[in-house]
Amino acid sequence: MPSRESHLDVASGLIAPGDVAGDSGGRRPGAPMPVMRPKLPSTRQLVPYLRAIEERRSYSNSGLLCQKLESELSRHLHCQQDLVITAASATAGITAALLALDLGSNATCLMPSWTFVATPHAAWAAGMEPFFMDVDRRTWALDAAEVRRALAARLCAPRAIVVVSPFGAPLDLTAWQKLQQETGIPIIVDAAAGFDTVRFSSLISVVSLHATKILAAGEGGFVVAPTAEMRDRLKSCSNFGFLGSRVAQRRAVNSKLSEYHAAVALASLEGWPATRLRHLQIASWYRKGLSPIPGVALQPGYGEGWACGTTNVLLEGDSAESIGRYMLREGVETRMWWGAGCHLQPAFAACSRGELPQTEFLAAHTLGLPHFPDMEKADVDLVCRVLGKALRSRASGRRAS
Ligand SMILES: Cc1ncc(COP(=O)(O)O)c(C=O)c1O
Numbered sequence: 001m002p003s004r005e006s007h008l009d010v011a012s013g014l015i016a017p018g019d020v021a022g023d024s025g026g027r028r029p030g031a032p033m034p035v036m037r038p039k040l041p042s043t044r045q046l047v048p049y050l051r052a053i054e055e056r057r058s059y060s061n062s063g064l065l066c067q068k069l070e071s072e073l074s075r076h077l078h079c080q081q082d083l084v085i086t087a088a089s090a091t092a093g094i095t096a097a098l099l100a101l102d103l104g105s106n107a108t109c110l111m112p113s114w115t116f117v118a119t120p121h122a123a124w125a126a127g128m129e130p131f132f133m134d135v136d137r138r139t140w141a142l143d144a145a146e147v148r149r150a151l152a153a154r155l156c157a158p159r160a161i162v163v164v165s166p167f168g169a170p171l172d173l174t175a176w177q178k179l180q181q182e183t184g185i186p187i188i189v190d191a192a193a194g195f196d197t198v199r200f201s202s203l204i205s206v207v208s209l210h211a212t213k214i215l216a217a218g219e220g221g222f223v224v225a226p227t228a229e230m231r232d233r234l235k236s237c238s239n240f241g242f243l244g245s246r247v248a249q250r251r252a253v254n255s256k257l258s259e260y261h262a263a264v265a266l267a268s269l270e271g272w273p274a275t276r277l278r279h280l281q282i283a284s285w286y287r288k289g290l291s292p293i294p295g296v297a298l299q300p301g302y303g304e305g306w307a308c309g310t311t312n313v314l315l316e317g318d319s320a321e322s323i324g325r326y327m328l329r330e331g332v333e334t335r336m337w338w339g340a341g342c343h344l345q346p347a348f349a350a351c352s353r354g355e356l357p358q359t360e361f362l363a364a365h366t367l368g369l370p371h372f373p374d375m376e377k378a379d380v381d382l383v384c385r386v387l388g389k390a391l392r393s394r395a396s397g398r399r400a401s
Pocket residue numbers: 089090091092115116118119164190192193207208209210220221
């Protein structure tokens with residue numbers, strides 16, 4: 001029987017100590033500096049919301065906290081009306097969005113390979129087939145002009161396009177809206193890490209509220225619909241195909257957010273201005289600390305007025321994997337957040353794709369450095385020192401051989 005207190009669960013061995021905080025959250029003495037250490041609202045901040053749930057005895061199915069969250073997010077995004085639909089995760093939100101487009105089975109969904117595996121998983125879950133296209137080295141994202149050229153050359157015939165905001169970076173929404181209007185191909189923005197950069201537009205956008213994201217609910221996400229009609233389709237596709245009755249009208253999933261997760265998201269939203277400043281502060285420390293180190297480039301646009309929850313660097317002449325191994329030996333954890341690109345993940349190896357030279361370059365040379373909200377300047381300085389040392393050591397190794 002699981003005990004009532006989580007520390008008792010740890011004592012009983014039902015939860016391994018490392019699982020309690022999750023996401024590399026717990027820092028044991030002597031452990032390396034973690035690459036990620038999420039900090040969600042405190043128990044004290046959550047109590048009023050939890051009391052509200054208890055009083056109403058409403059735990060899911062678009063309860064009052066979900067409705068409040070959807071209204072507040074719509075207001076935050078300057079939508080003309082409530083056009084935000086909460087979701088159990090960004091993956092579930094993208095799936096529901098693709099289902100809402102009603103594109104039929106096995107239709108092609110064009111997307112970058114330089115993304116997290118959630119993007120192609122969502123396409124599969126919606127009955128579509130991913131087609132991977134290369135990204136632009138200058139932005140790390142798909143380029144609308146390149147996609148237009150690929151369509152003209154009949155490289156593929158997508159029924160939908162998912163554009164991914166790389167680690168929360170802003171996208172050229174004007175270009176993507178124009179492409180959608182001209183081709184009639186619906187475009188979804190996977191802005192999983194882009195709470196600070198997502199904008200209301202004629203495109204469907206999806207944001208993650210996972211614990212590792214800058215606005216966090218633990219697990220969760222939301223979808224921004226361009227119109228009230230699409231919002232209603234999305235609501236139906238995220239709730240068994242129901243809308244206003246218990247009749248399944250269309251192919252759907254259950255991607256609803258629980259009231260408990262809405263509670264955490266609402267408490268996080270209260271603290272958003274301070275959280276945002278904190279991430280911008282970390283970015284400015286990194287920009288300063290990394291600037292004198294040769295061979296390191298920060299993600300394009302990083303620290304230029306938008307906040308993100310990860311710090312990624314491009315090591316032009318070095319393998320991210322070997323520098324990451326060196327840094328771990330020196331007590332600093334790193335992560336190649338998007339691995340080798342989706343096309344090299346066993347699950348997606350058989351998916352169709354174009355040439356992917358930029359993706360392969362970014363995958364080999366991009367390294368995620370530690371980034372967590374309670375990071376201090378001394379932590380950032382340490383990471384910069386260790387990275388500099390790792391690069392110098394690799395360079396002298398190369399000269400010697
Ligand atoms: C680009 C991208 N898309 C989708 C997701 C999935 O988000 P979630 O964990 O909320 O399903 C992530 C998660 O990090 C992501 O980076």
